[in-house]
Amino acid sequence: MRYYNFTAEPSQSADDFFMNEAIKEAKIALSLDEVPIGAVIVSNGTIIGKGHNLTEQLNDVTAHAEMQAFTAAANYLGGKYLKGCTLYVTIEPCVMCAGASYWTQISRIVYGAKDEKRGFSLVKSMITHPKTEIVSGVKESDCALLIKNFFLSKRK
Numbered sequence: 001m002r003y004y005n006f007t008a009e010p011s012q013s014a015d016d017f018f019m020n021e022a023i024k025e026a027k028i029a030l031s032l033d034e035v036p037i038g039a040v041i042v043s044n045g046t047i048i049g050k051g052h053n054l055t056e057q058l059n060d061v062t063a064h065a066e067m068q069a070f071t072a073a074a075n076y077l078g079g080k081y082l083k084g085c086t087l088y089v090t091i092e093p094c095v096m097c098a099g100a101s102y103w104t105q106i107s108r109i110v111y112g113a114k115d116e117k118r119g120f121s122l123v124k125s126m127i128t129h130p131k132t133e134i135v136s137g138v139k140e141s142d143c144a145l146l147i148k149n150f151f152l153s154k155r156k
């Protein structure tokens, strides 16, 4: 007698699942010839805001994926605070976006690959909200590869 396991796919963790959604946003940026960084904001298991880097399209150096996602999520909630929400972003937030996250009071930040040059963790001072939990390294290689390939293609 044989028993079949109907859960053929290994179950993804929620963090992996939502990081994949952020990677989809990064790929939209890539299709627009933007630096491929994507973000989603999740509340109670639902995506309430999405964003991808739009600095070229909007001619705006502040149009980072996280900033788009913060604005979208606040619009969705009808309030500026993102308590209880999680930001998933493919690359470590910069100091500006980490600073914006402070004002949102977001509960968690999950990022994929580190940004060795501009990531907020380079700054020693407490830049994120003291109640914000930080998780790094989720789907790190996928997130890093998008950026690496983008810049390699620019050098040709």
Ligand SMILES: [Zn+2]
Pocket (backbone or CB within 6 Å): 064, 066, 093, 094, 095, 096, 097, 098
């Ligand atoms: Zn940023």
